[in-house]
Amino acid sequence: MSVTVITIPQMSAAAITMYHQGMGRWEPDARGRLERAAIALYSERGFENTTVAEIAARARLTERTFFRHFADKREVLFWGASALQELLVSAVADAPDSAAPLDAVTTALEAAGAVLEERGEYSRQRQLIIAANADLRERELIKLASLAAALAAALRQRGVPGPAASLTAEAGIAVFKVAFASWAAENNQRSLPQLIRASLQELKAMAARGPATG
Amino acid sequence: MSVTVITIPQMSAAAITMYHQGMGRWEPDARGRLERAAIALYSERGFENTTVAEIAARARLTERTFFRHFADKREVLFWGASALQELLVSAVADAPDSAAPLDAVTTALEAAGAVLEERGEYSRQRQLIIAANADLRERELIKLASLAAALAAALRQRGVPGPAASLTAEAGIAVFKVAFASWAAENNQRSLPQLIRASLQELKAMAARGPATG
DNA sequence: AGGCCTATGTCAGTAACTGTCATCACTATA
DNA sequence: TATAGTGATGACAGTTACTGACATAGGCCT
Numbered sequence: 001m002s003v004t005v006i007t008i009p010q011m012s013a014a015a016i017t018m019y020h021q022g023m024g025r026w027e028p029d030a031r032g033r034l035e036r037a038a039i040a041l042y043s044e045r046g047f048e049n050t051t052v053a054e055i056a057a058r059a060r061l062t063e064r065t066f067f068r069h070f071a072d073k074r075e076v077l078f079w080g081a082s083a084l085q086e087l088l089v090s091a092v093a094d095a096p097d098s099a100a101p102l103d104a105v106t107t108a109l110e111a112a113g114a115v116l117e118e119r120g121e122y123s124r125q126r127q128l129i130i131a132a133n134a135d136l137r138e139r140e141l142i143k144l145a146s147l148a149a150a151l152a153a154a155l156r157q158r159g160v161p162g163p164a165a166s167l168t169a170e171a172g173i174a175v176f177k178v179a180f181a182s183w184a185a186e187n188n189q190r191s192l193p194q195l196i197r198a199s200l201q202e203l204k205a206m207a208a209r210g211p212a213t214g
Numbered sequence: 215m216s217v218t219v220i221t222i223p224q225m226s227a228a229a230i231t232m233y234h235q236g237m238g239r240w241e242p243d244a245r246g247r248l249e250r251a252a253i254a255l256y257s258e259r260g261f262e263n264t265t266v267a268e269i270a271a272r273a274r275l276t277e278r279t280f281f282r283h284f285a286d287k288r289e290v291l292f293w294g295a296s297a298l299q300e301l302l303v304s305a306v307a308d309a310p311d312s313a314a315p316l317d318a319v320t321t322a323l324e325a326a327g328a329v330l331e332e333r334g335e336y337s338r339q340r341q342l343i344i345a346a347n348a349d350l351r352e353r354e355l356i357k358l359a360s361l362a363a364a365l366a367a368a369l370r371q372r373g374v375p376g377p378a379a380s381l382t383a384e385a386g387i388a389v390f391k392v393a394f395a396s397w398a399a400e401n402n403q404r405s406l407p408q409l410i411r412a413s414l415q416e417l418k419a420m421a422a423r424g425p426a427t428g
Numbered sequence: 429a430g431g432c433c434t435a436t437g438t439c440a441g442t443a444a445c446t447g448t449c450a451t452c453a454c455t456a457t458a
Numbered sequence: 459t460a461t462a463g464t465g466a467t468g469a470c471a472g473t474t475a476c477t478g479a480c481a482t483a484g485g486c487c488t
Contacts (some may be wrong), residue, residue, distance in 0.1 A: 024453080024454095025452065025454080025466080026453090026466070026467065030466080030467080034467085035467090048286060051442090051443065051444085052443080052444070052445085053443080061467080062467075062468055062469080063445090063454090064446090064467080064468070064469080064470090065466080065467060065468080066443095067444090067445065067446080068466080068467080072444080072445075073444070073445090076437040100421065100423045101423075102420055102421065102423070114394055134356070137356060137359075138352040138355065138356045139352065140352065141352065141355040141356055141359055142348070142351060142352045142355055145355055146325060146349075163396065163413065163416055164390055164419075164420055166391075166392050166395075167389070167392050167413065167417050167420060168420050169405055170388035170391065170392070171384075171385055171388055171417065171420070171421070174381060174384035175381070175386055177380075177384065178377055178380050178381050178384070181380075182377065198382065199377065199399075202377055202378055202421065203381050203385065203421060204421045204422070205378075206315065206316055206381060206382050206385070206421075207385070207417060207418045207420075207421035207422065208379055208418075208421065208422060209314045209315075209316070212236055238484080238485095239435080239485080240436065240484090240485045242436080243480065244436080252430080257439085265473090265474065265475085266474080266475070266476085267474085275436080275437090276436075276437060276438080277476090278437070278438080278439095278476095278477090279435080279436060279437080280435080281475085281476065281477080282436080285476095286475075286476075287475070287476090385429070407486090
């Protein structure tokens with residue numbers, strides 16, 4: 001049983017500019033080179049048909065160095081999720097006190113959706129890679145689950161009781177999933193934040209309907 | 215790129231009883247022996263600290279045979295999910311036409327919950343193993359996602375439009391997750407179906423609240 | 429009797445990861 | 459200015475999950 005902790009090597013900006021003056025020991029931005037090489041290869045020939053050795057070779061590095069930067073072969077596509085998670089959590093924390101829990105979550109998701117839409121090209125390419133492979137879909141789900149847990153925690157900070165917080169967060173993620181799927185499917189007819197709002201309305205309508213309401 | 219299809223070897227009941235009369239070529243119920251060995255070892259020393267070779271050895275079989283019965287090391291704990299999924303889907307299909315989508319889903323989940331509660335001891339042991347390992351949690355999430363997809367398809371059969379069906383199914387799964395977590399946490403104070411009903415009520419209340427209802 | 433079927437064994441191979449130690453440009457300090 | 463770190467990478471061996479190909483030998487059918 002061993003837990004590997006990944007520390008991200010950082011090369012100073014000075015070192016990067018100095019390299020081209022012949023000063024650096026290594027070509028700069030190893031992590032970025034690995035990431036670009038991986039995404040290119042995953043796109044070209046698929047995730048399963050790409051070996052870590054090939055990624056490293058294209059980035060002019062060794063396999064060992066790949067695993068120093070990324071915990072595993074999948075994580076290349078997911079390490080950015082933590083930044084998005086922080087964005088979401090602070091958006092929920094900053095929502096006005098008057099906002100209902102579900103609305104606070106949805107507003108936060110709209111903001112995140114806007115960010116994703118800025119990186120539209122990258123987002124779609126990444127989504128294609130993930131959709132094509134079962135292992136990657138697994139990883140995506142656990143990232144979303146972690147997002148839901150973080151949102152639930154943020155809601156509890158706002159005074160929402162435990163189970164309601166979990167349920168609201170999970171429902172918010174469901175809203176996001178459905179909206180994102182529509183966005184990826186249709187060709188930019190509606191923006192991601194718009195789709196998120198629409199999906200939320202649908203959730204509310206669905207929950208309100210039916211005989212056994214209380 | 216290769217997809218391995220697992221065909222489950224079946225030994226006839228006759229062959230099983232005949233074995234103890236010295237007739238069979240192999241000890242019977244290889245699959246069951248592998249499953250029991252795996253669960254025992256996962257419980258004793260954890261999933262990561264158990265090798266497939268050890269499981270096979272305890273079951274008096276080879277590693278290769280393990281992979282003929284289970285697609286991978288995790289699948290031992292999840293192959294039963296397909297039966298549960300079929301139960302869920304047919305319960306949704308059989309719900310009365312008058313039932314609202316979300317209520318049809320929840321009723322189905324209550325039935326599944328009752329089944330899980332029968333296997334209470336096994337369910338809890340399995341849950342402990344899964345909770346202790348990230349890879350297993352990933353696998354569980356994708357099984358739940360597949361369940362959600364199957365439920366959504368069943369709802370569409372009932373005439374529920376696409377996005378609403380997805381959203382209802384996802385919400386149903388969220389309800390189930392929260393209820394199951396409570397059930398595993400508290401000591402049999404409330405039954406699983408009861409907890410599912412309570413969780414559903416909470417979802418409905420949450421969706422109804424707030425200013426931006428329409 | 430002969431031949432097919434099936435569950436398992438045997439064995440060799442690939443590729444994802446991990447641990448350990450060496451290297452050597454850069455940096456801080458004496 | 460010598461010297462002692464520091465940090466990112468390389469080199470390399472080892473483990474383990476998984477796959478493919480072929481062998482084996484009971485049971486069954488004709």
